[in-house]
Amino acid sequence: xxxxxxxxxxxxxxxxxxxxxxxxxxxxxxxxxxxxxxxxxxxxxxxxxxxxxxxxxxxxxxxxxxxxxxxxxxxxxxxxxxxxxxxxxxxxxxxxxxxxxxxxxxxxxxxxxxxxxxxxxxxxxxxxxxxxxxxxxxxxxxxxxxxxxxxxxxxxxxxxxxxxxxxxxxxxxxxxxxxxxxxxxxxxxxxxxxxxxxxxxxxxxxxxxxxxxxxxxxxxxxxxxxxxxxxxxxxxxxxxxxxxxxxxxxxxxxxxxxxxxxxxxxxxxxxxxxxxxxxxxxxxxxxxxxxxxxxxxxxxxxxxxxxxxxxxxxxxxxxxxxxxxxxxxxxxxxxxxxxxxxxxxxxxxxxxxxxxxxxxxxxxxxxxxxxxxxxxxxxxxxxxxxxxxxxxxxxxxxxxxxxxxxxxxxxxxxxxxxxxxxxxxxxxxxxxxxxxxxxxxxxxxxxxxxxxxx
Numbered sequence: 001x002x003x004x005x006x007x008x009x010x011x012x013x014x015x016x017x018x019x020x021x022x023x024x025x026x027x028x029x030x031x032x033x034x035x036x037x038x039x040x041x042x043x044x045x046x047x048x049x050x051x052x053x054x055x056x057x058x059x060x061x062x063x064x065x066x067x068x069x070x071x072x073x074x075x076x077x078x079x080x081x082x083x084x085x086x087x088x089x090x091x092x093x094x095x096x097x098x099x100x101x102x103x104x105x106x107x108x109x110x111x112x113x114x115x116x117x118x119x120x121x122x123x124x125x126x127x128x129x130x131x132x133x134x135x136x137x138x139x140x141x142x143x144x145x146x147x148x149x150x151x152x153x154x155x156x157x158x159x160x161x162x163x164x165x166x167x168x169x170x171x172x173x174x175x176x177x178x179x180x181x182x183x184x185x186x187x188x189x190x191x192x193x194x195x196x197x198x199x200x201x202x203x204x205x206x207x208x209x210x211x212x213x214x215x216x217x218x219x220x221x222x223x224x225x226x227x228x229x230x231x232x233x234x235x236x237x238x239x240x241x242x243x244x245x246x247x248x249x250x251x252x253x254x255x256x257x258x259x260x261x262x263x264x265x266x267x268x269x270x271x272x273x274x275x276x277x278x279x280x281x282x283x284x285x286x287x288x289x290x291x292x293x294x295x296x297x298x299x300x301x302x303x304x305x306x307x308x309x310x311x312x313x314x315x316x317x318x319x320x321x322x323x324x325x326x327x328x329x330x331x332x333x334x335x336x337x338x339x340x341x342x343x344x345x346x347x348x349x350x351x352x353x354x355x356x357x358x359x360x361x362x363x364x365x366x367x368x369x370x371x372x373x374x375x376x377x378x379x380x381x382x383x384x385x386x387x388x389x390x391x392x393x394x395x396x397x398x399x400x401x402x403x404x405x406x407x408x409x410x411x412x413x414x415x416x417x418x419x420x421x422x423x424x425x426x427x428x429x430x431x432x433x434x435x436x437x438x439x440x441x442x443x444x445x446x447x448x449x450x451x452x453x454x
Contacts, residue, residue, distance in 0.1 A: 001184060003159055006072040006302045007292050007337045015159055017184035020191045023151075026180045027195050030122045030149040033177035038119045038147030042097045045145050049093040052172035053086045056133075059168070067161050071129050072302035072338070074293045077256060084418075085133035089141045091420035092441060096145040099438040100445065112452040117445040119147030120222065121198035126189050126212070127162070128203040129155035129304055130259045130360075135203045135226065136165060138424065138435040143201070144174060146444040151197070153182040153189055155204075157304050190215075197221065199444065203261075204228075205358075206384075206429040224433030224443060227426055228358040229386030230265045232379040233415055234401065235277055236372070236392035237270035245391045245413075246281040252389075252416035254285065254342055257303055258362045261430075262387045264415050266355055267366045268375045274368045278346055281366065282327050285342050290333070300362060303338040312340055312361045318353040319345050324365065350381050358384070372397075376404045385427030389415040 003012045018026070037045075056063065064078035073081070103115040125139045132154060140150050154162025162181055169179050182188055189208075193200075193215045199222040202212050209225040216223055233252070239245050253264040269277045288299040303309060309332050316330050329343030340362055348355055348365035355365050369375045379388055389411035390398040402410035408425040411417060418424060423434040434440050 001156060001159070003070055003156075005069055006304050006306070007294075009336055009338075012069055013160065015183055018182050018188050018191070020194070023182055023188070023191050023195065026151065026182065027122065027197075029177040030151060030180055033175055034119070034122055034147075034149035037144075037149060037175060037178045040147075042100050042145065042147075045147065046093045046096050048173035049089060049141055049145060052169050052174070053089050053093070055168040055172055056082055056086050056089075059164075063161070063164055066164060067132065067158070068293045070160050071132075071157050071304045072293050073256060074298045074301050081131055081133050085131075085137045088134070088418075088420040088436065089137045092137070092141050092436075093145060095438065096142070096441055099441045100146055110454055112450070112454070114450045114452070116448045116450060117146070117442060118448055120444060120446055122149045122151065123199035123201060123444065124151050124153070124192050124195070124197040126153045126192065126200070126202045126204070127155060127158075129157035130256060130261075132158035132161045133165070134418070136162075138226070138440065139201045139203070139224075140165075140169075140179065142435070142441045143444045144169075144179065145441065148199075148444055149178045149180075151180055151182055151192065151195075153184075153192060156185045159183060199223070201435075202226070206431075209431055222433070222443070224435065225426075225431035226424065226433075226435060227261070227386075227429060227431035228360070228384060229261050229263070229426070229430050230356065230358055230382045230384040231262055231387045231389075231407075231415075232266040232268060232382070232405075233264050233389040233391065233411075234369070234372075234375040234379060235267070235269045235273065236375075236390065236397070237272040238393040239273065239391045239413075240393050242273055242276050243280045246277050247284045248413075249389075249391070249415060250281055250284045253364045254288070254300065254362050255416060257300060257340075258364075259304060259360050260416065262409070262416050262418070263360075264389070265359055265364065266379075266382075267364060268369045268378050269366060270375075271368050271370050274366075278327070278366055282344055285344055286328055288342065290339070290341070292337070300342050301339070303340055303361060306338045308361055309338060309340055312343075312359065312363055315352075315354045315357070315359060315363060316343065319348060319365065322349060322352050324348045324352060324354070329362070350378060356382065372401055376401060379405050383429040386430035387411065387415070
């Protein structure tokens with residue numbers, strides 16, 4: 001399998017991909033090793049995962065350079081991702097002994113009732129390329145903490161990063177037969193669905209998530225799908241700082257080149273401040289440095305996948321044909337690398353692909369609304385339900401609006417944010433099940449209820 005640098009289109013490395021036969025052997029190794037790993041105390045497993053975090057921090061420059069080379073993330077954003085993943089993994093490891101411990105529900109003279117959280121067994125984690133550390137630790141860290149063995153398939157666009165993750169997990173003390181890599185493209189992922197895993201955890205697109213769910217549903221094992229989004233933000237007329245809101249939302253829309261499941265992808269602005277907001281928003285976007293991901297100060301760089309350029313070009317053409325106006329950007333940047341200029345549309349309508357289909361790139365539409373009710377209606381006009389944000393002066397007003405929006409996360413005066421302490425979940429085409437928080441820790445367990453008569 002060839003690994004290509006998206007900024008230079010040069011070959012970085014070639015790696016051997018797995019086959020159905022090699023995957024079956026790896027699965028057998030995981031099966032044989034899982035029970036001994038689960039038999040260790042939660043405190044010991046937690047200490048090992050905390051050592052893994054320390055190793056990430058100690059080697060951050062090397063790891064960031066590898067991530068930037070294979071998926072094109074600006075180098076500072078690669079550092080940011082590793083630091084963010086380290087923080088989440090730390091929270092999970094520190095809280096696992098509390099949330100995975102046996103839970104006493106009632107104690108009387110005659111009866112004790114308790115819940116025990118047991119490991120599922122061997123689980124499959126098919127991960128994503130856009131945030132391989134962040135979305136990876138959401139799954140393999142709590143899975144390992146709960147006593148599971150993990151078959152981890154990094155995306156083909158983050159293979160070398162996956163290899164580094166495995167290296168440092170093993171160095172930290174996770175046995176080599178408890179965390180095993182599956183290397184390859186989509187066909188390798190399909191082979192994983194034929195193996196008898198006790199749980200499937202996927203991060204990626206809705207079409208692939210739907211395919212996985214349909215393939216594994218008859219196995220009657222947990223299947224958690226963290227899928228895409230078409231995440232809206234509404235800016236009310238009483239927002240305290242229009243310029244600050246515009247800058248924050250622009251960052252939420254374009255960070256990592258817009259290649260985030262929780263990127264802001266639709267913006268609704270009250271008509272009373274619409275013109276002011278659009279002006280400062282475009283000024284903010286035009287202030288960013290565009291260039292190679294290794295250049296100092298670069299904010300916008302390359303797309304990871306070449307074929308995404310065609311997706312964005314199709315959304316641009318559709319929007320223009322239906323009356324939208326482009327205020328900046330609107331086309332790929334010529335030359336080596338998969339560059340696309342940051343693009344801002346106004347005069348958009350809900351029936352445009354730009355406002356309905358996940359973009360996963362540096363493109364955004366801004367739409368004028370007249371009221372909170374109109375904003376809510378537009379925000380809910382989507383098959384996705386991952387995150388939604390409201391910028392307003394009043395928390396009460398913001399929460400009242402968010403309560404009407406069908407999304408797994410709600411933001412007031414912020415956006416594009418993930419916290420280890422809060423569950424990460426989607427609705428509709430954004431998937432189902434949860435990672436992170438105590439809910440995410442327990443997502444990798446099966447409960448056993450004990451009725452103990454004295």
